[in-house]
Amino acid sequence: MADSSWTMSALPEPCLTQNPHLAFCPNFSNQDYDLFCQGVMALDLINSSAAIAKLVIDWTARNDRDKEKWERQTTSDREADLERIRVHEALEVKAWLIAEKDAEEKRNKKNKKKPQLDKFDAQAKVADHLEHHIPLYAQTKINDRKHVPLWYFLPEAAKDTAAVELTAPDSVHLLQDKDSGSLSL
Helix, strand or coil: CCCCCCCCCCCCCCCCCCCCCHCCCCCCHHHHHHHHHHHHHHHHHHHHHHHHHHHHHHHHHCCCCCCCHHHHHHHHHHHHHHHHHHHHHHHHHHHHHHHHHHHHHHHHHHHHHCCCCCCCCCCCCCCCCCCCCCCHHHHHHHHHHCCHHHHHCCCHHHHHHHHHHHHHCCCCCEEECCCCCECCC
16 A cells, blocks of 8 residues: 655656757658557547658757756866865865965964074264274183273274284184283294
8 A cells, every 4th residue: 555645756857868959850751650640540549641740850859958968067077166166176275275374374483583683774874994993812811800901991902902903813813911911923
C-alpha cells in the first residue's frame, strides 16, 4: 500500500551534453521513421502526412524546450565559473594581504633592532673649528684619580694632541707616557 500523501522528491534534471541549437529536425518521411509514423497514425487516427507534421511539431517543441534548458545550463555554468574565479581571486588577495602583513611585521621588527638616527637638519650651521676636548692621556689620569697638570686642559694641548692623532696613520699605535704625557710610537 502506497501512501498518497508521500511524494517523491524531484530528481535533478540531467545536463544536456549537446547543443540543441545545432540539431536538425529529422526527415520523418524517411523509411527509418516509418514505425513512428504508423504509431502516431494509429493513436490519433490520422493519415501519414498529418502524422509526419505532428512528429515535426512535437520534435520542434521538444527542441525549443531543450534550447531553453541549454541556455539555463550554460548561464548556470558561466555563473558557477565566475563564482569560482571570484572565490579564487579573493583567496589570492587574502593570501597576498597576509604575506604583505607578515613582511611588514618582519620589516618593523628589523627596523626596531636598528639604532634610530636623529633627524638631520640640512640648514644647520656648523662651526669652523672643533670644540676643545680633553686629551686621552688626561682622561686616563682622571679615570685613575691621579694628578693631571692643568696644561692638558688648555686649547694648545688639545691642538697638539689632535695634530699628532690626525697625522698618525691607523697602523701606528701611539703610546702615551703616563708620567710626562708625551706620545711615542
